[in-house]
Amino acid sequence: MAKKPIGPVRRAFSPWDDPAAKPFIEFRNVTKRFGDFTAVDNLSLKIYEREFFALLGGSGCGKTTMMRMLAGFETPTEGQIFLDGQDLAGVPPYKRPTNMMFQSYALFPHMSVEANIAFGLKQDGMAKTQIAERVAEMLRLTKLEPFAKRKPHQLSGGQRQRVALARSLAKRPKVLLLDEPLGALDRKLREETQFELMTLQEELKMTFLIVTHDQEEAMTVADRIAVMDAGKIIQMAPPAEIYETPNSKFVADFIGDVNLIEAKVEEKSAHGTFLQAVTGDFRIDTIQETTAAVGDTVWYAMRPEKIRIAHGEAPGTNAVNRVGAEVWDIAYLGDISIFHSRVGEKDTLRATVANITRLVERPIAWDDMVVLSWERDAGVILTA
Amino acid sequence: MRSGPSWFNVTSLVLGFSFLYLPILLLVVFSFNESRLVTVWGGFSTKWYVELMKNQQLIDAAIITLKVAFLSASIATVLGTMAALVLVRSGRFWGRSLFSGMIFAPLVMPEVILGLSLLLLFVAMDQSRGFWTIILAHTTFTMCYVAVVVQSRLVGFDKSIEEAAEDLGCPPARTFFLITLPIILPGVIAGWMLAFTLSLDDLVIASFTTGPGATTLPMKIYSQVRLGVTPEINAVCTILVVLVTMGVIAASILTKRQQVQRERDERAAFGAAG
Numbered sequence: 028m029a030k031k032p033i034g035p036v037r038r039a040f041s042p043w044d045d046p047a048a049k050p051f052i053e054f055r056n057v058t059k060r061f062g063d064f065t066a067v068d069n070l071s072l073k074i075y076e077r078e079f080f081a082l083l084g085g086s087g088c089g090k091t092t093m094m095r096m097l098a099g100f101e102t103p104t105e106g107q108i109f110l111d112g113q114d115l116a117g118v119p120p121y122k123r124p125t126n127m128m129f130q131s132y133a134l135f136p137h138m139s140v141e142a143n144i145a146f147g148l149k150q151d152g153m154a155k156t157q158i159a160e161r162v163a164e165m166l167r168l169t170k171l172e173p174f175a176k177r178k179p180h181q182l183s184g185g186q187r188q189r190v191a192l193a194r195s196l197a198k199r200p201k202v203l204l205l206d207e208p209l210g211a212l213d214r215k216l217r218e219e220t221q222f223e224l225m226t227l228q229e230e231l232k233m234t235f236l237i238v239t240h241d242q243e244e245a246m247t248v249a250d251r252i253a254v255m256d257a258g259k260i261i262q263m264a265p266p267a268e269i270y271e272t273p274n275s276k277f278v279a280d281f282i283g284d285v286n287l288i289e290a291k292v293e294e295k296s297a298h299g300t301f302l303q304a305v306t307g308d309f310r311i312d313t314i315q316e317t318t319a320a321v322g323d324t325v326w327y328a329m330r331p332e333k334i335r336i337a338h339g340e341a342p343g344t345n346a347v348n349r350v351g352a353e354v355w356d357i358a359y360l361g362d363i364s365i366f367h368s369r370v371g372e373k374d375t376l377r378a379t380v381a382n383i384t385r386l387v388e389r390p391i392a393w394d395d396m397v398v399l400s401w402e403r404d405a406g407v408i409l410t411a
Numbered sequence: 412m413r414s415g416p417s418w419f420n421v422t423s424l425v426l427g428f429s430f431l432y433l434p435i436l437l438l439v440v441f442s443f444n445e446s447r448l449v450t451v452w453g454g455f456s457t458k459w460y461v462e463l464m465k466n467q468q469l470i471d472a473a474i475i476t477l478k479v480a481f482l483s484a485s486i487a488t489v490l491g492t493m494a495a496l497v498l499v500r501s502g503r504f505w506g507r508s509l510f511s512g513m514i515f516a517p518l519v520m521p522e523v524i525l526g527l528s529l530l531l532l533f534v535a536m537d538q539s540r541g542f543w544t545i546i547l548a549h550t551t552f553t554m555c556y557v558a559v560v561v562q563s564r565l566v567g568f569d570k571s572i573e574e575a576a577e578d579l580g581c582p583p584a585r586t587f588f589l590i591t592l593p594i595i596l597p598g599v600i601a602g603w604m605l606a607f608t609l610s611l612d613d614l615v616i617a618s619f620t621t622g623p624g625a626t627t628l629p630m631k632i633y634s635q636v637r638l639g640v641t642p643e644i645n646a647v648c649t650i651l652v653v654l655v656t657m658g659v660i661a662a663s664i665l666t667k668r669q670q671v672q673r674e675r676d677e678r679a680a681f682g683a684a685g
Contacts, residue, residue, distance in 0.1 A: 100574055120577045133575035137593045147579030181676040198579065 040250060041265075042075040050109075051076040051234055052097065052202060057106035059092050059258075066092040068258035069106070079228050079235045081249035083242060083281075089258040090238045094204050097236070098127050111201060121150070126200035130207040132191040134179040140190050141166075141175045147198040165193040168227070185216050192224075196231065205237040209244060221247045242282045246270070254278050270330070275411040279328040286334070286376050286406075288327040292319050300408060302327055308371030309350040314403045319410050329406030334378035336366050336397050338389065349400045352376065354393055368397060435652060442645035449640045459646040469647060472631035475542070476611060479627060483549035484606035490550065491557025491606075492599055498558070499565040517555045525552055526619030533620065540622030548620040549610040556609060557602035564598025597666075604662065608655065 042048040050073035059067040067089040074080045082090040095101040096108060099120035108115045115123065126147065135143050144165050148158045166172045169189040179187055188208065195203060205224075209217045225248055228235050239245050245252045246266040253263040254277075262269060262278045273279035276287060290302035290311060302311040302325065311327055319325050352368035355375075366378045376399055391397060416424075442460075446453025463469060498511050517525060529548045533540055572594070576586040592599070614629040621630065628651075632644055 098574075098578055119582075120574070121580045121582050123578075125578070127575070127578045129571045129575055131569055131571050133569060133571040135572060135576070135590055135594075146576070146581070150580035150585075178676075180673055194575075194579070 040077075042078070043073070043251060048075055049112075050074060051078070051111055052236070053109040054093070054096075055107045055109065057093075057096065057103045057108060059089070059096060059101060060104045065258050067096070067103075070258065070260060072253065072260065072263070074234065074236065076234055077228075077232055079225070079237070079248055079250045081245035081252045082236070082238045082255060083240070083245040083252050084255035085240055085281075088255040090240075090255050091206060093255075094127070094206055094236065094238045097202070098125055098204055099123050124201040125204055126195040126198055126202075127204040127206060128191050128195040128208050130210060132179075132187050134187060134190055134194070136179050139176050139178055140171060140182070143179070143190055144193050144197050147194065151198065161197055165197050168196075169193040185212055185220075188212060188220070192227075196227070196233075199231070200233065202234045202236060205235060205239075207239055208237065210239075210241075217244070218247075224248055246282070254281060256281075272407055273328060273409070276326055276328070276409055279326075279407075279409060284331050284377060284379070286329045286331060288329070288374065288376075290325055290327050292317065292321050292323050292325060295321060299403060302408070304370075304374060306371050306373045308374060310348075311406075312347045312403050313406065313408060315408050317408045317410065319408070323410075326409040327406050328409055329401060331365065331377040331379040332363075332381075333401050333405035334376060335400045336368065336378045336380060336391060337400075338391065338395065339398060347403055348405070349398055350376075352397055352399050354391060354395045354397055357391070357393060366391065366397075368399060370399070438645050439649045439652065442642060442649040444642050444645075447642065449642060449645070459642040460650075462643050463646050463650075466643065469628070469631060469643075472626050472628045473647075475625060476628040479542070479545050479549060479617075480607045480610040483546045483553060483610045484603050486546070486550045487554040487557050487606045488599060488603040491554040491602055492561050492595075494554070494558040495561035495565055499562055499568075500570075514558055515555050517552045518559070522552070522613075522615040523619075526616040529616070530619045540620060541625040542622075544620045544622065545617050545625055545627065548616050549606075549613065552613075552616060553606035553609045556605050557599075560602040560605060561595060561598045564595045568594065601662075604658070608658075612651075 052072075052074040054070055054072040056069055056071055057067055058065065058069050066087075070089075070093070072093075082093055084090045092101060096103055097110070097115075099115070099118060102116075110124065135146065138146070141162055144162045145158050148161055153161070162175075166175055169192055171186065171189050171193060174182060174186060174190075179190065182190065192208070208224075209220055212220065221244060224235070235248075237245070237248060246269075249266060251263060251265050252269050253260045254269065255261065256277055262274045264272075269278065269282055273282065273285075279285045279287065288302075288311070289305045291305055292300060293303045293310070294301040295317070299312065299314040300317050302313065303309075304311070305324065313327070317325065350370055352370045354366055354368050356367035358365040361382070363379045363381050366380065368376050368378065370376055378399060441449060441452075443455050443457065444451075444453055445456040445458070494514050498507075498514070501507070526548070529544075529551065530540075533544050538544060568591075573586055573590055576590045577583065581589065612629055613627075614633055617627045617630055618633075621627070626634075628647070632647060635641065635644055
């Protein structure tokens, strides 16, 4: 399958920064309890028109419950949900202008691909010729034309997933809900489909809400991500912000790889903060100011690719933060290499290096003594 | 290790199958007996089958039996499917275990007790007994078999398929007829066939709940046998055996063929993708 070119360059799009913007979907103090278990805990959330929004979290964090409440399969215990200004309370699923792509795809096994796609349109009482047109369009959009007459069990996993997508898009819903849509696909197909989803969203100008546990998927497709845990949103921001400035240990740890260094605040100044690793082995100079007082214990979160690793002094760097270490584990992944280096007795730092040259004269090997260095703005100080 | 079955396996097989099929085989063989004496072989003949066609009483009984079986199986299928849906779908409600236990009780309840209690009910209701009371009684005792069969089909049912239909704008009742029913249809049909067969050969409950003018075939056969087994009865039974066998074989061939076709399709689909 040829890779579809990535669609138009994404324009600057940030209605969430505009206080005058009207939210398209709004959860207002929504709580959902199942017996004693609180799945969603007094949660408020605004999603804007044409946004690609991701709810990200581990299993049981309440993300799927949020989506099911929006689709109408669950009723909030407390709070309200608005869609395009309308309170959705009491509106049954079959009258909501949302369509959902199910995790299991939930294709109708006794109907052909065509009939599956046409099902929703028939429920609306659309004219036959119009249905045929729309189905043909959806088949073309999802490259399913050769399979129109097949039954779901005659399709591969990737093709089934396309049928599910085509079916949920056919009615041109105001909001498309995607529940772990790519979970069952292999890595290559998943990446391809992620880009296709983004292109589709640009073309169809719809609001997409995706629920996923896969942080890479959320980062790839979404304009904004809400990281959820135990029924609450921990952080909500665009992908780059979530990655570079996580607001808590949980988010830093959940998104990507991270070095979490336990440290004490040693000195605060107008230019930043000095930290001392609790093991006492090294100091960290940062540009960040912190609310923590001198002597408090905090966490310093730093992404592995922000650390440089070199024999002796790192070339061409005037980084302030510099620490000697011993390499004790190397993982070569082709595009990058991951170095685990021991600093002092207890701390282990992870550094990833892009393999930008094919042949290295003097590669870093196990048990080598190296210098790890990073800039003052390499990481963030976390107090939670 | 020797290949092929051991003497122990062969013996078990022979013993088991003789135990199951020797009586039936004997009945089939003697239905072609020339002699009127049931236990004495007098040469091959089909005259008892010809005789049978002239026996209006037996033919009437057969027609009543078929009508009863068809109607009671149909009603039982509707009720049993509804019961199965409630048991599988409604989740936990108060008294669920009691309800599910109660619906399956007739599976193990002695037929005599079921028959007697139904008779008492009809008497208490001052209901004159006959064709319809047999249908009611058969519906009662076959319904739980339908519920069991349909339930097994529903357990593997992905509920999100129904949710998908509702999500696409289909109200719940229409979803049942457009989506759920077609998918569980094989189970429903199997349940109907089971109920039909059970009703077809029931003697005990029918005897309790019958009235004048509603004699089913098993009852007729039983009353005739009490006066002595005739080769004519053997012929009726042989026809029944052949019909039931053909039905079972047809059903299993159908299922098997569907399964094979499905597997082939899936292999083709994944082969093409991989």
